Amino acid sequence: MGRERSDFEPPKRLEFKGDARTYFGIWLTNIVFTLLTLGIYSAWATVRTRRYFYGNTYLDGYAFDYTAKPTTILKGRAIAFAILLSVAIADYFVSGLGNLVWLAILPFIPWLLCRSLRFRARVTMWRNVRFHWRGSYGGVFVMYFLWPLVAIVSLGFLAPFAWRATRRYIGENLSFGRAGFSTDLPVGPFYNVWVAAGFSYLGLFVISLCVFLAISLLLTVGFDIRHISLDENVRIHAGATLIIVGSLFPLFIVPLLIKIGIRRPLLNGLSLQGGHRFSSNLSLGSLFGVLVINTLAIIVTLGFAYPWAAMRLWRIQAEAISVIPAGPLDSFIDQETMRGDVVSSEFAELEGFEFGL
Amino acid sequence: MTAESLEIAGDLFEPGRAASRPARLLYDRRGLTLRPVGQWSGHGETVKLSEVSDRVAGVPRRAALADGRSFVTPDDEGIDRLMRVLGRRSSKLHIWERLTVKRLAIFAVLLVVAGFALRAAVPFAADYAANSVPESWERHIGETAYTQLNRIYLEESNLPTEKQAEINAIYDRLLAESELNYRPDLHMVAASGIGPNALALPGGPILVTDSLVRLADSNEELAGVLAHELAHVEARHGLRKVLRYGGWVMLANVVFADSGSLIGEVGSLAALTATQAYSRDFEAEADLRGAQLMQASGIGIEPFIAIMTKLGRHCGDACETTGLWDSHPAMPDRIDSLRELQPQ
Numbered sequence: 001m002g003r004e005r006s007d008f009e010p011p012k013r014l015e016f017k018g019d020a021r022t023y024f025g026i027w028l029t030n031i032v033f034t035l036l037t038l039g040i041y042s043a044w045a046t047v048r049t050r051r052y053f054y055g056n057t058y059l060d061g062y063a064f065d066y067t068a069k070p071t072t073i074l075k076g077r078a079i080a081f082a083i084l085l086s087v088a089i090a091d092y093f094v095s096g097l098g099n100l101v102w103l104a105i106l107p108f109i110p111w112l113l114c115r116s117l118r119f120r121a122r123v124t125m126w127r128n129v130r131f132h133w134r135g136s137y138g139g140v141f142v143m144y145f146l147w148p149l150v151a152i153v154s155l156g157f158l159a160p161f162a163w164r165a166t167r168r169y170i171g172e173n174l175s176f177g178r179a180g181f182s183t184d185l186p187v188g189p190f191y192n193v194w195v196a197a198g199f200s201y202l203g204l205f206v207i208s209l210c211v212f213l214a215i216s217l218l219l220t221v222g223f224d225i226r227h228i229s230l231d232e233n234v235r236i237h238a239g240a241t242l243i244i245v246g247s248l249f250p251l252f253i254v255p256l257l258i259k260i261g262i263r264r265p266l267l268n269g270l271s272l273q274g275g276h277r278f279s280s281n282l283s284l285g286s287l288f289g290v291l292v293i294n295t296l297a298i299i300v301t302l303g304f305a306y307p308w309a310a311m312r313l314w315r316i317q318a319e320a321i322s323v324i325p326a327g328p329l330d331s332f333i334d335q336e337t338m339r340g341d342v343v344s345s346e347f348a349e350l351e352g353f354e355f356g357l
Numbered sequence: 358m359t360a361e362s363l364e365i366a367g368d369l370f371e372p373g374r375a376a377s378r379p380a381r382l383l384y385d386r387r388g389l390t391l392r393p394v395g396q397w398s399g400h401g402e403t404v405k406l407s408e409v410s411d412r413v414a415g416v417p418r419r420a421a422l423a424d425g426r427s428f429v430t431p432d433d434e435g436i437d438r439l440m441r442v443l444g445r446r447s448s449k450l451h452i453w454e455r456l457t458v459k460r461l462a463i464f465a466v467l468l469v470v471a472g473f474a475l476r477a478a479v480p481f482a483a484d485y486a487a488n489s490v491p492e493s494w495e496r497h498i499g500e501t502a503y504t505q506l507n508r509i510y511l512e513e514s515n516l517p518t519e520k521q522a523e524i525n526a527i528y529d530r531l532l533a534e535s536e537l538n539y540r541p542d543l544h545m546v547a548a549s550g551i552g553p554n555a556l557a558l559p560g561g562p563i564l565v566t567d568s569l570v571r572l573a574d575s576n577e578e579l580a581g582v583l584a585h586e587l588a589h590v591e592a593r594h595g596l597r598k599v600l601r602y603g604g605w606v607m608l609a610n611v612v613f614a615d616s617g618s619l620i621g622e623v624g625s626l627a628a629l630t631a632t633q634a635y636s637r638d639f640e641a642e643a644d645l646r647g648a649q650l651m652q653a654s655g656i657g658i659e660p661f662i663a664i665m666t667k668l669g670r671h672c673g674d675a676c677e678t679t680g681l682w683d684s685h686p687a688m689p690d691r692i693d694s695l696r697e698l699q700p701q
Contacts, residue, residue, distance in 0.1 A: 022414045025456040031612055032464050033453075035471050039611035048413050048450065049615050055416025063417050067410075088603070127377065128370035128427055177375070252619050295619060303623050306616050334373030 009325040011279070016318045018056035020308040026052055027307045043074035057318050059126060060329055067130075068123035110140040121174060129177040129332045135169065143169045160190035163258075167266045177332040179273035189265035196284045197258050204250035204292075253291045260287055260317060267321060275326030282320035290316055361442050362386070367430025369393070382420070382428055384439055391428070409436060411448040414455070475608070480635065483600035487593055492539075495560035495596050503544070503562040514545035514567055521545055524570070527580045527656075531587055534653040541590050543583075545570065553671055557586040559595035572671065573664055581651060581661030588646035594639040602632040629682065636684040644691055648698045662695050 030045035050066040057064050083105060090097040114135055121133035147162035164185050171183040260282075267280040294309035323329075362385040369380035369391065379394040383401055390401030405423035412418065418436045420428045430436065440447040453460065514521070528543050541561040548554075553569035563586045565579070573579040589595065609624030648658050669676050669688030676688040685691075 017415065021456065022454075025454040026414065027616070028456075028461075028464060029450070029454045030615065032467055032471075034612045034614075035475075035608070036467060039608065042611050042614050044450070046615055048411075048454075051410075051413045051416050055413060065410075065417075065419060067419075127375040128429075129373065129375045177373070298617075298619050303616075303620050306620055310617070330376040332375035 009327065011322040011324045012060045012329075014318045014321045014323075015058045016056055016315045017058065018052060018311055018314070020311045023052060023311055024307040040074065043070040043077060046070075046073055053314055054124065057314075059323060062127045065125040066123055067125055068119070110137050110144065113144060114140045117170070126176070127330065127332065129334045132175045132177075132335055133170075133173055134175075135173040139169055139173070160187055160194045163193075163262050164190050164265075167262060171266060171270055175335070176272060177334040179332060181270055181272055183266070183269050184271070185265060185269040189268070190262060193258060193261040193265070193284065196261065196288070197254050200257055200288055201250045201254045204253060205247065208247065208249045249295070252295050253288075256291055257284070257288055260313075263317070264320075274331075276329075277324040277326070279322045279324060280320045281322075282317060286316065361438070363435060363438055363442070365430055365432045365435035365439065366394070367428050367432065370427045370429065372425035372427075377429075380428065382430075382435075382439070384442060389439075389443070391422075406439075406443065406445075409440065409445075409447070412437065412451040414451060476631070479604040479608070479631070480597075480601055483604050484597055486600050487597045490596060492560065495593065496539075497560075499541075499558035499561040499595070502558045503542075503564075506558075506564075507546075510548050510551075511564075512547040512549075514547055516545055516567055516570060520570070523576050524565070524579060524583075527576045528583050528587075530654045530656075531580060531584050531650050534650050535587055535591050537587075537591055541587070553668060555582045555586050557589040557595065559593070559599070561590060563587065563590065572667055575660060577656050577660035578664040578667075580654075580656050581647065581658075581664045584647035584650040584661065585643045586647075587650060588643040589639065591646065592639070592642060594643065598632065598635055598639060601635050602628060605631045633682050633684055637679065637686045640685045641691070641694065644695060645698070648695055658695055658699050662692060662699075665692050665695065 026048055030041070030049065033041040034045055047066065047068055047070045050068070054064040054066040087101045087105070090101045114137055117135060117140075118133045121131040124131045143166040147165050151159040151162040164187050168183045168185055171181050174181045261284050264280040264282050267278045270278045272278075290312055294305075294313060297305035298309055363383075365382040367380060367382065368377040370377045381392045381394060381401075382404075383390045383392060387403075389404055389406060391404045392401035407421040407423045409421070410419045412433050415431075417429050417431050418433060420430070420436065422428060437447060516524075524545065525543060529540075532540060541557075541563055544562055544564050545567065546564055547567045548564075551566060553566060553572040555563065555565045555569055557563050563583065565582070569582065570579060573582075605628035606625060609628045610621070613620045613624040648661060651658055651661050665688065669692065672688065676685075679687040679690070
């Protein structure tokens with residue numbers, strides 16, 4: 001497949017053209033309309049948000065597209081909602097029954113996840129060609145149930161192997177049109193993410209505790225000097241709140257650091273049939289910085305900085321990615337698999353399970 | 358009427374192919390035609406428009422043609438005009454999404470109105486749901502909760518049997534005045550963690566701690582607290598509170614579904630705030646009904662006020678004021694409300 005002209009194709013970097021002000025309008029409208037429609041609009045909100053992000057992300061002059069229909073997503077959400085509600089009700093009225101219901105649902109979960117991944121891939125499009133995913137029940141079971149078990153049993157020490165296994169499974173089963181992706185993933189870079197995650201957790205925890213100590217010192221010593229003694233209860237209350245916030249703070253950052261961080265080794269080991277390769281130069285340090293600033297900005301603005309934060313996070317991820325073409329990028333052809341899927345799509349396409357590449 | 362004529366430039370994709378060529382979509386008297394750019398200038402081929410993607414600020418529009426090809430263009434205005442002249446409906450959501458002071462003001466008003474509407478609607482819906490829960494289920498929930506509490510927190514009461522019998526006797530006097538058609542269990546327990554306290558679980562078990570019994574100078578004072586808890590059970594406050602909280606949490610989850618976990622936490626906090634407001638309403642209601650039960654059973658409100666005063670003193674400054682996240686109204690306010698009920 002590789003022709004001599006491949007040497008002349010320069011790497012093409014992804015470009016993001018969105019801006020926080022525009023997205024703020026979309027986000028606010030989504031929240032207001034979702035509230036006014038008691039949640040029904042949330043399906044439209046998801047589609048419009050995704051279309052804004054995908055549609056402003058360009059590769060080689062062409063934007064990505066998210067082509068899901070809100071009504072399909074609404075159907076999936078209604079089913080997911082019904083399941084969760086039935087479990088909650090069962091558990092509320094007969095303690096323990098909820099667990100039984102979960103147990104009954106459990107065998108269906110890999111199937112639902114599988115459907116969801118397939119859906120997410122199929123509605124993503126670039127240059128008129130769709131992505132496809134063809135993982136199986138058994139494979140999803142292994143990657144979402146067995147590998148996490150391995151990670152837990154090894155006290156986290158084998159977690160990078162689990163991350164690699166799941167990303168490899170997702171990658172190997174993904175294709176762009178008729179061209180399949182393949183992966184070659186050494187485990188080393190996954191351990192880099194693991195080490196970075198560990199240090200960031202410790203670092204953030206220590207910093208949060210220091211801030212807590214400084215504030216509680218201020219509350220006790222600082223105020224008593226001026227003879228404004230705070231009530232004991234108030235002090236204990238404030239102290240407890242700070243400890244909780246302090247230990248929670250890393251939890252908003254570290255899981256995201258891992259989730260996004262391991263996309264770099266994945267991309268660097270990913271190739272597309274025809275010899276096209278990918279690369280990501282997203283450094284864990286700058287990702288960490290963006291996540292910390294985002295979290296602080298969201299807290300300080302009581303949530304209103306969310307659109308700005310989400311945009312920043314998407315931008316550093318997207319703009320770190322390059323495609324190294326081995327030939328022209330306009331020769332891709334889509335699969336003709338639309339017919340078979342339409343029937344099962346009736347109830348199978350569950351959006352709202354957040355995972356994937 | 359002469360039809361409007363318009364021209365839209367974009368890229369044409371064959372079905373399922375990544376390759377594209379620049380093309381123009383034309384609309385004039387002859388209808389909708391497609392012409393490749395720079396190839397030839399004769400008649401374009403007539404095409405039929407199938408689905409067209411909705412407008413989202415700056416995102417290229419995808420117009421599917423009936424024959425399976427796609428026409429992609431950044432020309433939002435052009436596509437919107439085309440949809441208009443073809444008499445086809447297109448989404449107007451993008452207009453709302455464009456920020457202006459006027460629209461921000463409308464949103465602010467809508468949010469305030471929605472907030473008030475939901476403040477009425479959520480309790481209404483939750484109470485409706487609570488009403489459809491059979492009494493036996495509610496009692497079962499309470500029993501289960503009591504069993505769990507018992508295992509973790511509670512110890513056997515140290516009160517002498519005679520004292521326990523006296524308390525049960527005065528409890529029965531209050532119960533006779535209530536509208537309940539069953540006798541919720543009354544448990545005396547030792548629980549070091551919660552101090553002088555009493556609580557009513559859904560549908561039933563009422564718990565009284567030994568330290569509350571010691572704080573009360575008489576059985577009549579203790580009756581005040583029992584009457585308050587009995588009122589909670591009678592009005593099914595426990596179940597109603599849980600269902601109201603569930604309603605708000607559900608709503609918050611949906612509204613902030615796409616906004617990340619941190620915003621999700623903010624939503625849960627809002628749900629909690631709303632629930633604590635209901636909790637305070639229920640407490641005030643239980644005080645009022647408790648006072649009625651005290652009067653009806655001939656004990657009177659005075660011992661109720663006495664025990665509340667002691668509880669307030671024991672609790673200290675924390676009970677002096679009402680905060681946004683307090684489950685109970687401030688003690689001085691509760692005592693004032695009770696005093697107002699007292700016959701002069």
